[in-house]
């Protein structure tokens with residue numbers, strides 16, 4: 407039985423140069439808590455129950471997509487899916503379920519993070535291929551940190567690479583980080599992928615990412631995670647500007 411207090415918030419992802427809203431990331435929250443319910447997610451993973459949460463997230467995000475369409479807001483939603491779910495049944499089960507939802511082309515993207523070393527890279531690659539067959543884009547989350555490695559890019563044909571916020575945070579004061587990020591972006595582009603800078607909290611972060619060639623931006627300095635109605639209002643407000651306002655804290 408899933409915790410009844412679980413719901414989704416949506417955080418904007420904007421084009422780096424125009425500031426146009428290009429997607430949102432669905433983030434799981436419990437009640438009014440501001441952070442993700444990490445303990446609940448870990449406990450679910452330990453019980454082998456991640457897929458139940460992953461399906462809840464996709465269903466809820468799809469319901470929101472319909473509500474937004476009714477008010478003529480068409481914006482793709484990124485959902486975080488656990489790699490355990492992705493590789494189950496050789497990647498076929500969940501991808502087949504996604505495909506059965508028959509979503510409009512390009513309305514859903516799946517974000518994959520590796521929290522543990524991936525033991526079945528071929529299954530993950532099969533999952534990604536199946537997603538793309540179902541017109542669902544795939545993003546590698548938190549790239550450059552933890553287990554989201556170059557070996558993963560070697561196996562998996564993703565569409566998007568999300569640059570971890572730990573890199574973004576260091577851009578204004580660390581030339582080594584700027585070099586790493588510049589080459590991460592060039593590598594992603596070379597492999598035909600686009601890049602999203604995560605954890606953009608200030609105009610300086612945004613300026614550096616633009617300068618280094620990053621395609622899209624996400625973070626508290628662009629927009630906080632918000633409810634579906636708030637996101638619809640946000641998308642129509644002046645909040646969508648090329649230069650994000652400065653934001654002191656997260």
Ligand code: G
Nearest residue numbers: 433441442547548605606607625626627656
């Ligand atoms: O791993 P992933 O990138 O999916 O994590 C998303 C989490 O990051 C969410 O819980 C969200 O609230 C948080 N987050 C989003 N934007 C920012 C930001 O600008 N700074 C920080 N520190 N966290 C952020």
Ligand code: MN
Nearest residue numbers: 431486517547
């Ligand atoms: Mn994510």
